[in-house]
Amino acid sequence: MLLDGSTALAADDLTVELGGLPVLRGVSLSIRAGEAVALLGGNGSGKSTLVRTVLGLLPHQRGTVRLFGQPLRGFRQWARVGYVPQRSMALLGGSKVKEVVAAGRLAPRRAFRPLSRGDREAIHDAIAQVGLAEQLNVDVAALSGGQQQRVLVARALVGNPELLVLDEPTSGVDLEHQRVLADVLAELMSAGTSVLVVLHDVGPLGGLIDRAVVLSDGRVAHDGPLGDLGQHRRRFGGHEHLDHGRSAADEDGDDSGSSWLGGAMEP
Amino acid sequence: MIEILTYPFMQRALIAALLTGLIAPAIGIYVVQRRLSLLGDGLGHVALAGVGLALLTGTAPIPVAVAACVAGAVVVEVLRQRGKATGDVGLAILFYGGLAAGVFLSGISGVGAGGLAQYLFGSLTTVTRDDLMLVGLLAIVILVITLGLAPQLYAVATDEEFARTQGARVRLYHIVVVSLAAVTVALAMRTVGLLLVSALMVVPIAAARNLVRGFTAALICAIAIGVTTAVGGTVGSFYIDAAPGAFIVLLAIAIFMLSWPLSYLLRRRRAAAVLPELVDDEELIAPHMITESHPHQHAPGCGHTAVQHGDHTDFIHEGHRHAAHADHYDEH
Numbered sequence: 001m002l003l004d005g006s007t008a009l010a011a012d013d014l015t016v017e018l019g020g021l022p023v024l025r026g027v028s029l030s031i032r033a034g035e036a037v038a039l040l041g042g043n044g045s046g047k048s049t050l051v052r053t054v055l056g057l058l059p060h061q062r063g064t065v066r067l068f069g070q071p072l073r074g075f076r077q078w079a080r081v082g083y084v085p086q087r088s089m090a091l092l093g094g095s096k097v098k099e100v101v102a103a104g105r106l107a108p109r110r111a112f113r114p115l116s117r118g119d120r121e122a123i124h125d126a127i128a129q130v131g132l133a134e135q136l137n138v139d140v141a142a143l144s145g146g147q148q149q150r151v152l153v154a155r156a157l158v159g160n161p162e163l164l165v166l167d168e169p170t171s172g173v174d175l176e177h178q179r180v181l182a183d184v185l186a187e188l189m190s191a192g193t194s195v196l197v198v199l200h201d202v203g204p205l206g207g208l209i210d211r212a213v214v215l216s217d218g219r220v221a222h223d224g225p226l227g228d229l230g231q232h233r234r235r236f237g238g239h240e241h242l243d244h245g246r247s248a249a250d251e252d253g254d255d256s257g258s259s260w261l262g263g264a265m266e267p
Numbered sequence: 268m269i270e271i272l273t274y275p276f277m278q279r280a281l282i283a284a285l286l287t288g289l290i291a292p293a294i295g296i297y298v299v300q301r302r303l304s305l306l307g308d309g310l311g312h313v314a315l316a317g318v319g320l321a322l323l324t325g326t327a328p329i330p331v332a333v334a335a336c337v338a339g340a341v342v343v344e345v346l347r348q349r350g351k352a353t354g355d356v357g358l359a360i361l362f363y364g365g366l367a368a369g370v371f372l373s374g375i376s377g378v379g380a381g382g383l384a385q386y387l388f389g390s391l392t393t394v395t396r397d398d399l400m401l402v403g404l405l406a407i408v409i410l411v412i413t414l415g416l417a418p419q420l421y422a423v424a425t426d427e428e429f430a431r432t433q434g435a436r437v438r439l440y441h442i443v444v445v446s447l448a449a450v451t452v453a454l455a456m457r458t459v460g461l462l463l464v465s466a467l468m469v470v471p472i473a474a475a476r477n478l479v480r481g482f483t484a485a486l487i488c489a490i491a492i493g494v495t496t497a498v499g500g501t502v503g504s505f506y507i508d509a510a511p512g513a514f515i516v517l518l519a520i521a522i523f524m525l526s527w528p529l530s531y532l533l534r535r536r537r538a539a540a541v542l543p544e545l546v547d548d549e550e551l552i553a554p555h556m557i558t559e560s561h562p563h564q565h566a567p568g569c570g571h572t573a574v575q576h577g578d579h580t581d582f583i584h585e586g587h588r589h590a591a592h593a594d595h596y597d598e599h
Contacts, residue, residue: 112415
């Protein structure tokens with residue numbers, strides 16, 4: 001496993017127990033600089049736990065995590081990391097879009113200093129980048145689910161991170177919003193940003209993914225190109241490990257094969 | 268009105284009220300955001316233990332109350348962070364332990380529980396020059412921290428996990444917020460009183476959120492409401508000879524109740540500016556009601572007013588809104 005400066009994220013042999021139950025069992029994951037990795041798996045497979053552990057939000061019982069070559073414990077360069085959680089209390093209302101996004105500028109700012117001109121420009125740019133320039137002063141609670149998700153993406157982008165971690169950014173979001181997100185991610189990746197994205201369905205993001213890591217029951221069941229998943233499914237006996245039923249896009253009547261498994265199974 | 272300013276005790280009471288009105292909402296907004304609206308109540312009870320201790324030792328009550336209150340707040344916050352006590356259990360321990368200790372200690376000191384009333388509901392005549400100096404000094408500290416660290420405190424209060432991924436020292440900021448809330452509660456005992464100060468930390472925030480949009484605007488509006496009600500209540504209590512705490516809190520609640528119809532009017536006005544004919548109540552219409560046969564194709568410049576609605580555009584058509592969906596239009 002690469003542990004030099006060109007590795008954005010390196011998790012090795014991670015074991016995490018929650019409430020005494022093992023959720024991750026010896027999981028290793030690395031993301032090279034500029035690489036886009038999709039983290040796939042069924043409900044309860046440990047995807048969100050892995051993401052939250054590598055960001056230091058959950059303790060791990062065994063293994064190591066390094067961000068940009070530095071151990072997670074004592075890591076201080078948080079401005080290099082952007083995080084888009086699945087849900088956020090910040091979306092419950094009482095804040096304007098620009099206020100929520102400004103919170104993403106926290107890491108590079110010093111205490112007792114007002115927003116600089118550079119901060120303000122970065123906030124406006126990030127909001128414009130996700131297509132919400134018109135909603136700058138709107139209460140976040142008044143936005144649609146897809147727009148709220150984009151607010152969280154803007155909040156993660158505003159610090160110009162080198163590694164962007166997104167936890168199911170497409171769940172419950174219609175296809176149009178997924179396409180907007182795909183465009184935003186494509187732009188970031190062309191600028192060299194590394195991406196770790198948890199997905200239930202690949203959908204429009206499929207074309208951007210360099211590598212897919214599939215978790216099953218807290219273990220890595222597949223780590224390789226997205227296209228190899230079909231072969232993998234046959235090897236692991238299919239549905240019991242990997243199938244999640246119909247994808248969101250399928251339910252919308254989309255026939256583009258956007259389920260991550262379905263897409264991978266396309267000839 | 269001018270005559271009350273000629274009394275030195277009223278000058279001191281008014282300055283103390285003004286400062287309390289400033290700081291209670293400034294820290295209260297973070298307490299409310301963390302859904303700990305009753306924290307101030309629990310801290311008020313702990314401050315009472317400090318008052319009891321001061322009565323027993325014959326020292327000035329405010330400094331002892333500040334120390335007791337901050338110590339209690341930090342202990343409960345640390346227990347909460349370590350998972351030893353949930354938020355509500357921690358608050359309950361504060362409530363009962365503080366109140367019992369306050370009454371017990373004042374009893375031993377010979378003052379008795381009745382002597383605590385002036386601290387529970389405020390008193391116009393009890394603000395001393397030393398009290399005022401301490402209140403002024405600590406109010407400046409609280410304002411500098413709450414306004415200077417506003418981005419950090421906001422981030423931690425609205426999304427703790429995200430703030431952690433930004434490198435924010437979340438635990439430290441939580442302790443800062445509860446400590447400043449504790450200081451505010453202890454300082455407010457001369458004006459609003461320990462039992463009612465929590466209301467001044469919560470009610471102006473609730474009213475401000477009805478009236479304005481966004482966190483910063485709510486903070487400014489809440490401080491304005493806090494100052495108005497604290498000073499207004501203090502003046503009012505002089506004329507009707509009542510405890511100022513009750514008057515201040517009733518005024519704040521009156522403003523909160525007025526904020527409902529006002530917010531409704533404000534929303535209607537904003538909606539009317541965009542959508543003159545329509546009621547801004549989307550729940551009246553089913554989320555997916557298909558229009559009848561509609562041969563007209565809506566598009567920008569088609570002659571119908573276009574209105575941004577969430578993530579799409581509606582077109583106003585004979586008093587209702589049409590939204591394009593697949594091969595038909597939905598009623599929105």
